[in-house]
Amino acid sequence: MVSTEQLINDCVLFQSVSPDEMDELLSHAETEDFPAGARILDEGNSTRYLWIIQSGNCEVRKQLSNGDEQTLTQLGPLSIFGEMSFFKPAPHSASVVAISNVSIVRIPWQNFDQLLKQGVSGAHKVVYNTVRIMSDRLRTMDQWSAEMVESCGSRNKNAEWHEFRSKLYSDWQF
Template sequence: MSKYTAADFIDCPIFVNMSTEELQKVVNLMSIEDYRAGETIFSEGDSHAVIWIIIEGRCKVTKKTRDGGQRDLAVLARMRTFGEMSFFHPAPHSATVTAETDVTVARLDRARFHSLVDLGSQAALKIAYNTIAVVSERLRAMDEYVGQIIKSGETPRSGQEWGEFRAKLYSEWQF
């Protein structure tokens, strides 16, 4: 990853409060990939243990709908991350990420991250802590969205399905 240095990643939320030395160690562990506009980086249901960081360009996050379509969830720009859930909790990706423009991403895979963990690196702790903050922010936004749906009286699908979802959200799902 010789082309990039710690200074290139200073604005990435998962690297907040890292020293230049810590961040450079992480940068040295990452690989770089380029995608053309419209190219899929990963699909919903794939399983990759990688955190991607957008260096240049924009990516679109979409989710399959029950009727076979897809719904746009987000557009992510420079220094935003994706793939965190499958990185920390091995499971299939819950959405598809596509390059909206030509995009360059840095990839940090779990095995390389664990090399930091095995060394007792503070960088690993900071990445984990900061990623929790990023994911919590997204969860808070989802909670707000769901709250607005409930307040409006809308049901996004059948009333029965919505009721089952609400009942399971905190009581039945095992984490």
């Protein structure tokens, strides 16, 4: 199990959060344990929690059109998930499944929103750090997608990819 000190020092989500700010954030958080095999989040459902793994490991899985699931990545201690639905209500884009016994800390949106409205600096730091995490993930996904399209060797697919990227980064109109 990770300590509060480890959360502050080693979890990107809490970079620059002071011990007092961390205590305030954690006073609004919940903890829960999941056995290996438990589905923590289900793709398509919607919950508004920001999840931090204290111990154990999880897989992020995406449902394929044939009904199978594809593992996208593994998450270990100090990893976060659920941030997209946390900040913008929407169905989860993937499922998260415990592959070992897992202990998590989760922050409910309603509690976090109250901290933001009260101007709690620790909450604002978490928002800033989440933007950094999501930017890194988007950059990685962009690189991976570009490499995948380029490897197809199809001029048509390559043109479609560049058009999509242009829309994504300019007018956001689809």
